[in-house]
Amino acid sequence: MSRVGVVLPAAGSGERLGSAVPKQYIQILGKPLFMYAVEQLISFSWVKTVVLAADDVATMRHFLSSLDDPSKVVVTLGGTSRHESISRALKVLPDECEIAIVHDAARPIVSEQVWKGLVLEAAEHGAAGLTRPLVSTVVQPDLNGFLHATLVRKNFLNSETPQAFSAAILKAAYSKMSDEERINGTECLDLVHRHCNVRAKLVPGPSDLWKVTIPRDLHVCEGTLSALDCDLEIVNLDCEGGEEVSQAAKALSAGLFWKTKSEPTFREDLINTCSSRQIIFLPLEMLNSALKSYQRQSGITVFILRQASRGEIATIFNTSDALKENKCAVIFAPNLGQTVCLTQLVASIIKYPNAFYGQVLKC
Template identity: 35%
Template sequence: MSTASHCHVVIASAGNGTRFQSVIPKQFHKIKGQAIISHTVEKFGRVSCVKNIVVVAPESEELMMKMKEVLQRQRTESNKIIITSGGKSRHKSIFQGLLRLKNKLTKDYCTHEEWLNEIVIIHDGVRPFVNTDDIERIIIAAKKHKAAGLVKPLVSTVLKPNSDDVLELSLDRSLYWSSEMPQAFHLGVILQAYEKCSEYDFENGTECLHIAQKYGSVCAKLLKGDSNRLWKITLQRDIAAAEALLNGYENMLLVLPNNIALRQNVSSTFGGISVCCIKEVDELILKNMQIFWLLNIIDDLLPNMEHVINILHSHKNCRSCHLIIFLIDSEPLTVDDNTRLKYWDSCHQLLKFDVLTQLVVKKDLLNKGMEELLSLQTTVEKLPPGQILYF
């Protein structure tokens, strides 16, 4: 690969995962026995020209210690990994990572000019699916153009509302691309751009290419990346798809709620996984497939329980792995008694099937102290350790 002799990586992983709605920031959630951030770091550790990987951790002392603990078990060479604390915003965290890298290189090199033109890759800690080919392409493009970023076609049309939330403008999505990660820069260019950055852009911006263009006077080269892998773990439902991708997603079926817009979005996001709604599940299409059910029991399973039970019965003796994930929420606590009774009965029916290998349960459900919830907890705890994911 004809890149610079060395390149470096800054991985932004200082977020608290507000949209993920979890006590534990999403970068620490485990997939295949490893934290998401570990999978991401490992991808860059495999690239031979990567010399330093700066991981920007959350500011809190507790989460900083957790990051150190997680990355101590990393298979990537430990001398490559540098952990530093982030700031109050994404851009401030990235800037902190760049400054930490600058300090490291100042000690390693004789002169300032030696490292100014080396390549630094900026990436997100919760994007573990980037492949080596895209990393190498972005390095080559950044070496030539001083800034480069991966993109993919827009899935949805972008709408601009007015102050009353009435449609004002609709953009032609064929003219636009979605900005993705990783992005790469001459280190001197992006570092100096951040040094000039306004407080407004530090607080409100998210786009590194914009910072480089606005304050570094460079125009980035845009490269189309692998659409199947250019996505970010953002919501709870992304964990199931992440498991599928990291296990290899041939013959995978993701069963989603009966929501056409959601299905279209997930289908385009997760590329290689077959997607259908619960009403479309047919035992004929399930042979030799690994199934991920990502459903709400009240809205999706109860109205279709007979159909689901028949499908599960047809696969009861199937030797292939079927991972079934249920998002069990707090709705039973607020619906009528008859619906609640059906809810718990359905839970117990589903837990009887051997094909159930993982259950996703909201923690506060098991802390309510109600008899029916404790009954479910007893049933759940009969599953082998590691088969229950709490959030």
């Protein structure tokens, strides 16, 4: 693995969030938002340095003093724009770093597999960045606010972070950027393309790739991060679900850093000796037997059903007392491909189990 340094611009105001406190300092479960990314990154043995471009160096260092080992973290004063902050951070990035990752302090949850994949792509191609499909149609207005043009959505992608670069290429691109780019630019991949003629490798990002941008994101973030501390299993007992269930279970596991139980089987000790949180994919016909054999003292079990008719759903509602008594909830998920929706719903249930005992939900 190449020697890697990470640049975290954290000098923004969080205007879209509508908070009086800059976004990077908003407390999530008793910790500033930016600290989640920092703590994860410095835990990787292959990351040599994390450079924070901060709005207030003293404030940032105060929070970093809580780290067991802050020696990997360098703080420098950021600028009034994203590109200016990144430019300043690159100036203090150690020369020994061969790969420079640019991330977002408001994106606290990225799996190590994603990080490593980007580093390998950048080492081969000079630049690499995550993308996600557009979910809304993009239109261009004219000067009077009327429709001028509509983009063909399938031809475009959302550019996401993290992004990874040859450190030499990224530094060269920033040394050549114009004042206009410095003030108004936001896309690093475009900068290395314009000034260094390097076309970045675009890597499809995971479906649960998100960042804190608007107020509702804070609730999802809190629920998801809270769930990371839970003792939780994801179990697949839906043998007929095939690849669809397998992919959904993997998406949950990757999105929430949970471990999927290897080769699970439906037996009494799997239910009765489970961890404090358990997600079980199973067919409807197994639900009643699971409830009869299962008693939970704390935590919650979430049963995810892939198929059920209208009458069968009504039957599930009739079992709500048993679900509540045994600290269970049911998610009816006919479209398991909607992994972002499923992950967010599960995160909420794990965060607030008492509110979901006996609930039958649809995703």
